[in-house]
Amino acid sequence: MIWESSDWKEPLLESASRLQKLSKSNEIDKSEFVQIEKDVFIGFYAIRKLMDTSKISDSTKIFDVSLKCFPNLKPVDYMNWYRVDELYDLSGKQCETKTLRALCNFIVHSYVFMPELNDEGHLVSFYVTSDKDRNKKLYSVSIEQVINIFKLVGSDYPSNTKMVRNPKTGDWDIQSW
Secondary structure, eight states, rough: OSTTTHHHHHHHHHHHHHHHHTTTTOOOOHHHHHHHHHHHHHHHHHHHHHTSSSOOOHHHOOOOOEEEEEEOOOOOOTTTEEETHBOOOOSSSEEEEEEEEHHHHHHTTTTEEEEOOOOOOEEEEEEEETTTTTTEEEEEEEHHHHHHHHHHTTOOSOEEEEEEEEETTOOEEEEEE
C-alpha cells in the first residue's frame, strides 16, 4: 500500500522532464534508450499502483488516452518482435481510445516496446503491444502523451476523499477529488 504518494509522484515529474529533454535531442545514445525504457515502464507501473489508492483523483483514474493502432500482419514471437514494419501494417493507421489503466497494462505487460524517432532523430513516440495483443495490433503512444500523463498524475493531490463501506463486499468504496 502506498502511504506517502509524493514518493511515487515526484519521480513521475522527473521522468517527464527527462523525456521532454530527450524528445528534443538530435542524438540519443544507448544509455538514454535504456533510461527512456526505465522511465516509461516504472512510470506506468507507479501510475497503476497509484490508481489503486485514494492518492489521485477519480478524474485522473478515468482519464482516456487516444492511441494510434496498426493491425497485425504476421505472427509475433521472440525472434522477430522488433520488426514492427514487417509484422504490422504501419500504413493502416487507426485510432482507439483506451483508459489510462489499459495503457498501464499494455506497457507493464508489453511484448513489443520500441521507441520511434523522426527523421531528425527526435524521440516522437513508442510502439507497444501487450503479450495478449501482440498478434492483433500494435499501438503508438506519443512521447507528448506520456509526458502529459506523467505530469497529470505526478501533480494530482486530491484535497477530499470520501470512503463508504460497501455492504455487499465489505470493501471500501472510495471517491477522491
